[in-house]
Amino acid sequence: MKYWPVLLLGLLPLWxxxxxxxxxxxxxxxLDQFDQAYTLDHQTQTLLVARSMDAAKLVDAALKGEPKGYLEARHVVxxxxxxxxxxxxxxxxxxxxMRDYSYRVMLDREGRVAPRYPGAVDKVLWLQLKDGQLVAxxxxxxxxxxxEALEKAGP
Structure with missing residues (x-):
């Protein structure tokens, strides 16, 4: 009997x-890596979500050599x-x-936001938005x- 509440609470995220x-x-x-606040709004066209260091390294590698403002010009967060x-x-x-990066990183330190967007831990999730609505x-x-996908989403 004592284990049911623990089990139910443990399964809650799955629901x-x-x-x-x-x-x-x-x-x-x-907050980003500079402790500057960012609020997701209707102008964001793409949301990239990395759930692990490996996934974040993919984003970093994809952005190597790109100028500051590359993501912002494409309305990517x-x-x-x-x-x-x-x-x-x-x-x-x-x-x-991360402060040396040429792009902003919104940091989910408490796990309040990223779990809303489930996906593979070792991959980067790309959410395509239009006026705040998920289209792909x-x-x-x-x-x-x-x-390649970022280049196609050009400014």
């Missing part, structure tokens, strides 16, 4: 509905789920290293594929 094509994404606000990263490591090493989604497993 959460994944966002589906045609649905409007709920707005959220997160990059969201990194760093909730599993130890806070001390994030604060002392990871986030300061893809997953990318290589930096080359992601870079």
């Amino acid at each position: 959460a509905q994944a966002v589906e094509v045609g649905e409007r994404l709920a707005p959220w606000t997160l 990059f969201l990194a789920d760093i909730q599993r990263m130890p806070r001390l490591i994030a604060k002392m090493f990871a986030v300061p290293a 989604q893809h997953e990318y497993a290589t930096a080359a594929q992601l870079h």
Whole structure:
């Protein structure tokens, strides 16, 4: 009897509905690597979600050599789920290293936003939006594929 509440609470995240094509994404606000707030709005056309360091490295590799403002010019927002990263490591090493990137990274430190968009942990989830509504989604497993998609989404 004592185990039922624990089991039910453990399964609760599995009942959460994944966002589906045609649905409007709920707005959220997160801080980037410079502690600057960003709120998801209707002007965002693409949301990239990385749930792991491997997925974030794919985004970094896809953006190597691209100028500052590359993502913004394409109305792309990059969201990194760093909730599993130890806070001390994030604060002392990871986030300061991200400040050298030529692009903004919205940091989901508490796991409030990224779980809304389920996908493979080792891939980058691409959510295509129009006026805040999801119109398509893809997953990318290589930096080359992601870079090609970003180029097609040109400004």
